[in-house]
Amino acid sequence: NAGVTQTPKFQVLKTGQSMTLQCAQDMNHEYMSWYRQDPGMGLRLIHYSVGAGITDQGEVPNGYNVSRSTTEDFPLRLLSAAPSQTSVYFCASSRSPETQYFGPGTRLLVL
Amino acid sequence: KQEVTQIPAALSVPEGENLVLNCSFTDSAIYNLQWFRQDPGKGLTSLLLIQSSQREQTSGRLNASLDKSSGRSTLYIAASQPGDSATYLCAVNHDNQFYFGTGTSLTVIP
Numbered sequence: 001n002a003g004v005t006q007t008p009k010f011q012v013l014k015t016g017q018s019m020t021l022q023c024a025q026d027m028n029h030e031y032m033s034w035y036r037q038d039p040g041m042g043l044r045l046i047h048y049s050v051g052a053g054i055t056d057q058g059e060v061p062n063g064y065n066v067s068r069s070t071t072e073d074f075p076l077r078l079l080s081a082a083p084s085q086t087s088v089y090f091c092a093s094s095r096s097p098e099t100q101y102f103g104p105g106t107r108l109l110v111l
Numbered sequence: 112k113q114e115v116t117q118i119p120a121a122l123s124v125p126e127g128e129n130l131v132l133n134c135s136f137t138d139s140a141i142y143n144l145q146w147f148r149q150d151p152g153k154g155l156t157s158l159l160l161i162q163s164s165q166r167e168q169t170s171g172r173l174n175a176s177l178d179k180s181s182g183r184s185t186l187y188i189a190a191s192q193p194g195d196s197a198t199y200l201c202a203v204n205h206d207n208q209f210y211f212g213t214g215t216s217l218t219v220i221p
Binding site for chain 2: 104
């Protein structure tokens with residue numbers, strides 16, 4: 001199993017640009033989530049999904065969109081990037097809200 | 112809103128020492144609590160998961176305890192090794208969402 005994979009590993013955007021961060025898992029997990037990690041603030045939940053077709057907002061959802069059309073994939077979309085979205089983004093999956101498995105992360109820099 | 116705090120923020124110990132990392136949370140209505148390890152520039156690796164009905168979990172040199180009523184968990188590391196150097200994070204599952212502490216950065220000196 002590849003586990004949880006994320007692409008790209010690193011991205012530089014200009015303010016106002018849009019992009020999609022990809023996340024995929026091959027463990028048939030129902031629960032998937034997106035976090036951002038900022039210095040001194042720990043990980044904060046952006047959006048999560050408890051199954052295909054079901055998504056919900058986390059603690060910091062503004063500026064981000066998600067969809068869950070398949071069990072395997074959970075992309076995170078930045079509609080209009082802002083410098084405040086510079087961060088490291090992690091995707092995680094689990095079989096219901098149990099042990100979470102994390103991807104390697106995507107480092108995003110917005111200029 | 113659930114708040115998770117980890118103390119201390121950083122810890123440096125000589126190799127071989129036993130140590131305790133602390134995690135506290137404000138709302139005791141949690142489903143479970145999980146301890147993670149994060150190496151610099153890497154993702155998170157799950158160490159231990161404690162269900163709300165459990166008091167402790169053990170894996171090798173690691174032991175995690177949970178006192179839900181007081182909103183506290185501890186991670187005990189026995190006979191620390193330089194390879195244990197990393198940041199340790201705790202996360203609580205509250206209302207189907209995970210809330211993380213800011214972590215404890217551990218350095219084990221050879």
